[in-house]
Amino acid sequence: MKTSKGYALVTGSAKRIGRAIALDLANDGWNIVIHHYRSVKEARALAEEIENIGRKAICAPCDLENATEVKNYIDEIIRVAENLRVIVNSASMFESDALDPDETRHKLINVEAPRILSTRFAEKCSGNIVNILDGTPVAPNFTSYGKSKLALTEMTIEMAKAFAPRVRVNGLAPGPTLIHHRQSSKHFEDMVSRTSMKTAIPVEMITSAVRFLLENTAVTGQIIYVDNGYHLDIPRTRT
Numbered sequence: 222m223k224t225s226k227g228y229a230l231v232t233g234s235a236k237r238i239g240r241a242i243a244l245d246l247a248n249d250g251w252n253i254v255i256h257h258y259r260s261v262k263e264a265r266a267l268a269e270e271i272e273n274i275g276r277k278a279i280c281a282p283c284d285l286e287n288a289t290e291v292k293n294y295i296d297e298i299i300r301v302a303e304n305l306r307v308i309v310n311s312a313s314m315f316e317s318d319a320l321d322p323d324e325t326r327h328k329l330i331n332v333e334a335p336r337i338l339s340t341r342f343a344e345k346c347s348g349n350i351v352n353i354l355d356g357t358p359v360a361p362n363f364t365s366y367g368k369s370k371l372a373l374t375e376m377t378i379e380m381a382k383a384f385a386p387r388v389r390v391n392g393l394a395p396g397p398t399l400i401h402h403r404q405s406s407k408h409f410e411d412m413v414s415r416t417s418m419k420t421a422i423p424v425e426m427i428t429s430a431v432r433f434l435l436e437n438t439a440v441t442g443q444i445i446y447v448d449n450g451y452h453l454d455i456p457r458t459r460t
C-alpha cells in the first residue's frame with residue numbers, strides 16, 4: 222500500500238456520482254470509506270477497484286433514514302479507519318412528493334443524516350466536509366427533495382461557522398449530471414436546456430471541484446455551482 226492522505230468517507234458511493242467522487246479521491250491518494258445502503262455488490266466491486274490502485278477501501282453500510290444507526294456511524298468508522306479527514310455527504314433521496322407527502326424521509330436522509338455525521342466528525346476529527354447540494358432544487362413534483370437540498374445549503378454555511386478552525390465546510394451544487402430513474406428523460410432534458418451551456422454536466426467536473434475544495438485551505442463556507450450556469454436561469458423562472 223502507498224502512503225495515503227488519510228481516509229475520506231463518501232456517502233452513497235457505491236454508484237453514480239458518489240462512486241466517481243470516491244474513485245477520483247482514491248486516485249488522488251486517499252483511502253476510502255465506501256458508505257452504501259442497498260448497493261452491497263456495487264460497493265464491493267468499487268472496493269476491489271480502489272484496492273487495485275493501491276489504496277485501502279472499507280465498505281460501511283448504514284441506513285441514513287435510521288437516526289440511531291446514523292448517530293453511531295462515525296464512531297464505528299473511526300474504530301476501523303485510522304485518520305478520517307474528510308466526509309463527502311453525497312447520498313441522497315430523490316423521490317417524487319407523492320412518495321414522501323410529509324417530507325419526513327427527505328429531511329431525515331438529505332438533511333438530518335449529514336448534520337449528525339458532520340457534527341460528530343467535527344467533534345472527533347479535523348479536516349473537511351463537502352456537502353453535495355443541488356443547483357436545480359426547484360422542480361415540479363420534487364418539492365420535498367428541493368426543500369431538503371435548500372435546507373442543507375443553509376446548514377452548510379452554519380456548519381462552516383460552527384466547525385472552524387478545525388474543519389472547513391463547503392457545498393457543491395451540481396446541475397443536471399446523470400439522469401435518475403425517478404426522472405423522465407423529458408424532465409432531465411428540460412433541465413439541460415435551461416443551463417447556459419446546453420449540455421449535461423460531465424461527472425469529472427464534479428470530482429475535480431471536490432478535489433479543489435479539499436485542497437484549497439482558504440475556502441470555507443462556499444457554495445460552488447458546478448451546473449453549466451443553471452443557477453443563472455433560476456431568478457427568471459422562479460418569479
Ligand SMILES: NC(=O)c1ccc[n+]([C@@H]2O[C@H](COP(=O)([O-])OP(=O)(O)OC[C@H]3O[C@@H](n4cnc5c(N)ncnc54)[C@H](OP(=O)(O)O)[C@@H]3O)[C@@H](O)[C@H]2O)c1
Nearest residue numbers: 233237238257258259260284285286311312313397398399
Ligand atoms: N444526478 C444528478 O444529475 C444530480 C443533480 C444535482 C444534484 N445531485 C446530487 O448529487 C448527489 C449524488 O447524486 P446521484 O444522482 O448520484 O444520487 P442517487 O443515485 O440519487 O443516490 C446516491 C445514493 O444515495 C444512497 N441512499 C439513498 N437512500 C439512502 C438511505 N436511506 N440510506 C443510505 N443511503 C441511501 C443510495 O445508496 P445505495 O444504492 O447503497 O442504497 C444511492 O446509491 C446527490 O446528493 C444529489 O442530490 C445529483
